[in-house]
Amino acid sequence: MNKDDLLGVLQAIYDQGQASRTGLAEKTGFAPSYISALVAELRRRGLVEEGGRSPSRAGRRRVLLHVVPDLGHLIGIRIGRANTRIVVTDFLGKVISLKKVPTEISQGEDHVFDLIDRELGAALKSDNLVKGIGIAMSGVIDRNSGTLLFWPKVPGWNNVPLMRRVQTKFGLPVVLEDSVRTMAHAEQKFGDAKGRKNFVYVVVSMGIGAAIYVNNRLYLGADDLAGELGHTTIDERGELCSCGNRGCLEVYASGWAIINRIKSGLQQGVHSSLL
Known part of the structure; x- marks a missing residue:
């Protein structure tokens, strides 16, 4: 029994959340008998367990496997x-x-x-x-x-x-x-991006950031800085950013920027119906 095959089947079960032996055979290309042997070894080691059956309109429902939560x-x-x-x-x-x-x-x-x-x-x-x-x-x-x-x-x-x-x-x-x-990563595993191989996740909070997934993998860029959206220069002569550059997007559109602009406006006598 090949160790890489064992790990591959375990990874496939984990990635899918639940998987049947038949489904694993279809996904990996391994013979059903070999899949059964690999699953039996994973169960013997306490790594996976059976739980529930897949829905079926006809015929016998498939037993589902999942990684042991604990x-x-x-x-x-x-x-x-x-x-x-x-x-x-x-x-x-x-x-x-x-x-x-x-x-x-x-x-x-x-x-x-x-x-x-x-x-x-x-x-x-x-x-x-x-x-x-x-x-x-x-x-x-x-x-x-x-x-x-x-x-x-x-x-x-x-x-x-x-x-x-x-x-x-x-x-x-x-x-x-x-x-x-x-x-x-959490969104791809559990949320709206589940099953999507290519997507961009953007967060606008006190700062601005992004994460890029390409072909089911996190895209890092040459210097591991891909996704630093907040520090993209939009005005070369703009305000100084905390990163040392001028005119970064974060200086104008982040939570900090909005708060600072409100404070500045209030100090200049701008009326606000919220205060």
């Missing part, structure tokens, strides 16, 4: 400028717990790291099935080293080896990724 639990932590969110899910993405706490970045880098350590430590203490940690931040990230290169509008957060620090502290596999890209 194969491992995962922690996701989204570190935002205002709030930090900590979620624990099972292996299939079902939310087990969700918590939101103020980030309080004005108190400095050490405070934020203490917050991360405290919340991750509490989550791990309450769940001994956790096998990995994912961190999302709205910044410029070196995906290979897991380093936060730059956090817009947050002074002092440059070249922070965040992935290595958390990995060393807790001894678990850690992934660091841009927030918008993590949202796009």
